[in-house]
Structure formats: structure tokens, C-alpha cells
Amino acid sequence: MADRERPTLAGLGEFAVIEELVARRTQTRLVEVGPGDDAAVVLAPDGRTVVSTDMLVEGRHFRLDWSTPHDVGRKAIAQNAADVEAMGATPTAYVVGFGAPGDTPADAVTALSDGMWAEAGRTGAGIVGGDLVAAPQWVVSVTVLGDLAGRAPVLLSGARVGDVVAVIGDLGTSAAGYALWHGEIRGFDELHRRHLVPEVPYGSGRLAADGGATAMTDVSDGLVADLGHVAAASGVTVELSTAALLADRDVVAAAAEAAGADPWDWVLGGGEDHALVATFPAAPPAGWRRIGSVVDGPARVLVDGAQWRGSAGWQSY
């Protein structure tokens, strides 16, 4: 039975919890029908909808002894929003599937929802629907919708020989934070934070598309791994220069020394930062850092002219 001080999901029941989560929210002007009906209806102004989905599983993608529920909510929204940004689009709405044990305190779910709404608000969108179910551990499944506002989507396959490669956002900070958490190394508060909640450069994807980006992706698996997807889809070689990434290395260098790690493994191989990396036929927009170029050759990524021998990037298995 539920502690009266801290009611649980099982104590309140699905419908009461959902009612409480939905009642406090204001939907955006893009939402014609919000939560509470069989489905939501969201405006798709340019006649297309961008859509992407990600699933996060407790113990695998987050730990509740490291992350607060609010952090988990922010991260789940952020990594979905980054996928829409990487198409050159803007998020318009999110739907959320959430599974958790019956003894989960309802206020933990409220905090998760608060985190989702906080991060969604930074992207200009809200949560229009969801599903709350019993599960042996927390599972958070977010689907994001987005609007291209008439732009052509920026694909993995558009990189052309002669393009500049540029990045905006953090590289290696999430991997650094993971190593610090895992090694129980104190200090480096900002890097600890970054592992729990990435700092996605919202709005930069749209500006990159307007600025002529030929290919784009977000760094979810690792810079070299994700540029490997661009290289494969575009049939080009991507050359990176570590000289252009020294500032990124410097951000994590002290933490790497404390953790006994190579900072380049984090900068080049660390995922989950959700920086945006794109190719441009000319100079990138303001704020983007040039880190390499697209050259003729087999589909691969070279670092300072050589195959990179560090971590191969994240896979789920």
C-alpha cells in the first residue's frame, strides 16, 4: 500500500497520475488536440512531419543513483530534439511512453515530466500525449515531431568533395562525465552534469540548413563514428584535423588526466553529447567550428591523415 506521505503509481492508479501530469501544462499554438483523447493532432505547417524516436532503459542509458528523474526527462527530450535539429528542422511536439514499477513514487514521475517539459520548452514545443504502463524498471520512450518550414531535409548523404566539415556543441564531455561518475572522481562538476543532461545547440540545425549545409548529423555515437555514417552515405572520405579540436581536448584534459584516460578517446569517440556536425560548401554559419574537410576517396574518416584507432563508438549491444 502507498505511503500516504509519498503516494506511488500503484496507489494512485494510471488515470489519476496522468490527469495530474496533464492538468498543469499549457500546450503550444501548434497543438489542435492535446492529451486526453485517443490521439493528439499537431499542425504540420509545411505539409510534412519529421519524426524520430529513442528509447532509454534504466541501468543501460541512465542510472537513478546518478541522474535525478528531472535529469532523465531532460536527457530523453534532448536526444530526440537533436535528431530533428540534425535534419535542419524544429521540434513541434513530443509523445512519451513511460514504464515504471508500481512502487515508483508519483512525485518522481512528476519530476520526470517536469524535466521533459523544461527541455521541451527550450525547443519551443510541448508534450502532446503519452502512455503510462507498469514495467520492471524505468523505460522512457520519446517520439519527436518536427517541422522543416519548407526546407529540404539535410541528409547524411549530401556531403560533397570540397565541403568544409564543421561542428557546433560539446565533444567528449558526456564521455568524460561518464568516466568521472564511474570512477567516483570528484570535482569537474560541469562534466559530471554533461553526462546526465547534454547541452544541445538548439536552433543551430535550422540555421545550418539555411546556411547551405549539405549533410548533417548529431553526435550520438561518437564524432568519428557519426561522421563515418556521413562518409558511408555520401561516398566520400572525411578528413579531420586534431589541430582544430585542441580546444575540445582542453575542456576535458584535466578530467582525462584524473581518470587516467586519453582525452582524444572522448573528443573523437565519445557519444551522447548531441553536438551537431555538418558539411558546408563554403564557410559555416557563425558559431560553427571548422574541424576538417570532405575529400575524394573511399567511405571513411581519417584523423590527421590516418585511420583512427580509438573507440569505435557506441552500439546498443
Add this chain to the structure above:
Amino acid sequence: MADRERPTLAGLGEFAVIEELVARRTQTRLVEVGPGDDAAVVLAPDGRTVVSTDMLVEGRHFRLDWSTPHDVGRKAIAQNAADVEAMGATPTAYVVGFGAPGDTPADAVTALSDGMWAEAGRTGAGIVGGDLVAAPQWVVSVTVLGDLAGRAPVLLSGARVGDVVAVIGDLGTSAAGYALWHGEIRGFDELHRRHLVPEVPYGSGRLAADGGATAMTDVSDGLVADLGHVAAASGVTVELSTAALLADRDVVAAAAEAAGADPWDWVLGGGEDHALVATFPAAPPAGWRRIGSVVDGPARVLVDGAQWRGSAGWQSY
């Protein structure tokens, strides 16, 4: 390590499994960008997107000793499609989040995907993206997009005094099947099947909207419970007549006798059939069965003039 005869998710790795799942599929003409990029792009012809999501957890929403992976895939798509139907819309695309242990045979995931594509094909849509992650048990999270083709969405809140209540599709067959599976009662193959894969009356939602439906929902929690949502949202009393539901009772009567159950508990209280129930100001379209009427009064559902005392319908906790 993977058995070479039956490779596992962990043995093949996330990317190889996804590549195999995606390679064999043909996308519909509504899909501008399909799987393999950061996000998909789906046409939204009328400038709006209908969206709904459902999460299914192994052991809670399905059992792999009852359902084949193909069944699970069909059910996951069907229950999402029913939510879009219930708005008077038509599915345009699905995205799928799937979590499973690393020792899951890859061919089980292929069968799940085959089931999803088979059911999605019945709705005229395909799967445009997804996420494959490691999880302690199977978790299937489906999000469906839909198109209203210029129609107003049919909401829970539109029922008006004097409307006819009508239903199309099965009532109580999923609950009957559950009782048969649970009681290990043989025979009744069709009812056993219905619990694993509901038979959604695809296309009927759109036709109901065109036929003037004022309110609509799908029967996911139970007929009385779901009409309770309509009654609450519309501020009306819904009166049901069991005389109009005798044919539904007859379908499950023999199974109810075998299981020692009351068939009315299944017809009035059983969820997951994903029949459509709607209110109409005049005669419902062909194929719909009149089962009651909307009258003035407090928000409630009466069965033969009295409060129904059976099962309150499904909740997740």
C-alpha cells in the same frame, strides 16, 4: 557468444540487425525520407499530423509463451492504429522503439518486424524509423502518425443528447481469449487468437467521421469504461442496452461457460479488442451496430438503466 545457427542481437550488433530489418522493406509514397537518417520525413497532406503512442512490456502486455514475436508485432501496430482510427483518421507511418536482451535471437526480432509490417500494411502505412536498445525484457513502443484528410478530428467530447451509440468490431473476445489462455482451456481457437492479435475494423473510423460521428473512441479499456470517457468529456449520460449486445454475448458464451465466467463481464468490461464505438446524430454507417443512446443527465454510463457493477476496466496499475 552467438550460436552460429541462430545469431543473437549481441552477436550481430545493433547496426547489423537494423540494416537487415530495413533492407527488405518498401516505403509508401507518403514517405519522403525513410529509415537510416537522423529522422524520417513523412507527408502530412492536410497540414496536420495525428499522433499517438503505446508501450507494451513483456510479461505485462504480452507473454512470449502465448504470443509469437509476429503476434506481438501485429498487436503493437494494431492498438496504435486503432487510436488513429478513433479520431476519424488514417495511419500514415509508424516509428518503433524496441528493447530486448542481448541473447534474443535475431530471427525473433525479424519475426516481430514482419508482424509489424504485415499489420501496418493492412492500414496502408509502413514503419519509417525506430530505435533498438538493450533491455532486461522485451519492450515495444510504437508511435503512429495519421492523416485526417481535411476532416475535423472526432473527439471524446462531441456526444450530444439524442445521439445514437453504435459499435463496430469485436467486444469481449480479447478478454475471453485471456481467460482461456490463463485457464489453459483448449478449443475456442478464434478467441485464443483474438487475445494475441485484435481484429481492428480498419477504415471504419474514417467512414464514421464522414458519416457524421460526433464522438468516437476505441475499446481499449472496456466498453463501459471507454464510453465513460466519452460521457465525462461530453457531459452526458450514455445508456446501453444489453438486448442490442446479445450477438456479442453469444460469440463468447460457450467460452464463458467453459471458463466459469460471466460473458457480460467480457462484453461490457473486456478491453483490448479495439472495436470502435461512436455516437451519431442519425443512423450510423453500414456495418455499425446500434447499442444505445445519449441522454441528458450526469456523466455516466447506464446498462439497461442501471449502474453497471462489473469490472471497472483496465488500468496499468
